[in-house]
Amino acid sequence: xxxxxxxxxxxxxxxxxxxxxxxxxxxxxxxxxxxxxxxxxxxxxxxxxxxxxxxxxxxxxxxxxxxxxxxxxxxxxxxxxxxxxxxxxxxxxxxxxxxxxxxxxxxxxxxxxxx
Amino acid sequence: xxxxxxxxxxxxxxxxxxxxxxxxxxxxxxxxxxxxxxxxxxxxxxxxxxxxxxxxxxxxxxxxxxxxxxxxxxxxxxxxxxxxxxxxxxxxxxxxxxxxxxxxxxxxxxxxx
Numbered sequence: 001x002x003x004x005x006x007x008x009x010x011x012x013x014x015x016x017x018x019x020x021x022x023x024x025x026x027x028x029x030x031x032x033x034x035x036x037x038x039x040x041x042x043x044x045x046x047x048x049x050x051x052x053x054x055x056x057x058x059x060x061x062x063x064x065x066x067x068x069x070x071x072x073x074x075x076x077x078x079x080x081x082x083x084x085x086x087x088x089x090x091x092x093x094x095x096x097x098x099x100x101x102x103x104x105x106x107x108x109x110x111x112x113x114x115x
Numbered sequence: 116x117x118x119x120x121x122x123x124x125x126x127x128x129x130x131x132x133x134x135x136x137x138x139x140x141x142x143x144x145x146x147x148x149x150x151x152x153x154x155x156x157x158x159x160x161x162x163x164x165x166x167x168x169x170x171x172x173x174x175x176x177x178x179x180x181x182x183x184x185x186x187x188x189x190x191x192x193x194x195x196x197x198x199x200x201x202x203x204x205x206x207x208x209x210x211x212x213x214x215x216x217x218x219x220x221x222x223x224x225x226x227x228x
Contacts, residue, residue, distance in 0.1 A: 004157070031214055042121075042203050042218035043158070056215060091157050095214050102146055102207040102214045106157030 002026065004107035006092050012113045018080035021110045025073070025094030031055070033104065034067055034077045035091040043091055049075065050097070082114045118142070119204055119219035127225045131193050136222040138204035139186040145207045147180055147187045148216070152201040194226045 005024040013019050025032050030051050035043035046065065048055040051072040060067070064083070069075040079086055089111050093104040120139045128134055138147070146165040150158035162171050164180035164187060171178045175198075177190040191198055201223050205216040 035218075040220070042119075042205075042220045044218070045215065048215060093157070097214070101163075102148060102205070102216055103160060103163065104214065104216065106150075106159070108155070109157050 004092055004094055004105055006090075006107040006110055008110055009108065010111045010113075012115065013082055014115050015084055016081040018078065019082055019112065020076055020078045021090050021092075021112075023075045023077070023092030023107060025075075025092070026105055028096070029094035029105075030072070030097045031095045032069055032075050033093040033095075034075070035093065037089040037091055037109070039088070046077070079112075082112075084114050087112055087114045119206055119217055121202075121204060121219035121222050123222060124220065125223045125225075127227065128194055130196055130226055130228050133190070133192050134194060134224070135188055135190045136202055136224070137186070137188050138219055140206065141185065142206070142208070143184050145184075147184070147207075148205045149178055149187070149189055150203040150205060152203060152221070153199075158201075158203055191224075194224075196226050196228055199224060199226050 007022050032049045034046045036046050037043045046060045047057040047067045049069045052069050065079055067077045089109040091106055091109045093106045095104045122137050148163045149161045152158040162178045167182045167184045169180045175192045179188050201221045203218055203221045205218045
């Protein structure tokens with residue numbers, strides 16, 4: 001079974017530029033999560049989708065971050081414009097369903113450096 | 116907001132030593148998970164504990180969930196260099212059984228030969 005795929009693996013941009021990350025969850029998984037992990041900290045949930053609907057986006061900085069999962073499968077997370085403090089690893093995870101328990105499967109992450 | 120405090124933040128030991136790391140909260144969790152994250156990779160699930168007082172063993176790793184479902188510990192016996200990584204605990208809130216997780220900041224373990 002293929003795992004969660006993410007691209008790109010690394011990205012370096014200058015502040016005020018825009019960037020987009022892509023995630024393809026495990027086949028059949030209804031729930032998709034985007035996390036931000038700053039160096040030395042645990043993952044912080046940015047947004048959670050159940051199919052193509054948003055379950056939780058309370059910690060998403062909506063003035064600069066946006067995410068979509070239009071067809072309920074793969075997802076894109078965008079930052080526009082980027083700030084220095086956005087430098088972090090962006091992790092995507094998926095699970096069978098929001099309603100069937102907490103087991104999540106993570107992708108390898110995208111490492112973003114904002115200069 | 117439910118917070119999970121992990122301790123110690125960093126642990127450096129020699130191969131063969133035993134260690135325990137802790138995950139504490141003032142909130143009750145329906146379940147608690149432990150993940151290991153290696154450099155350049157995403158977290159990988161090690162175990163899920165759901166019942167207060169539950170103890171689970173995974174080879175040299177022993178996980179315990181507190182009776183009140185507010186805290187957990189991970190004990191590693193005879194650590195090996197392959198155990199090096201960031202150990203994260205994550206809790207699912209209250210009695211919901213839903214999938215949203217709150218993560219602790221992690222314990223970075225370095226096992227030297």
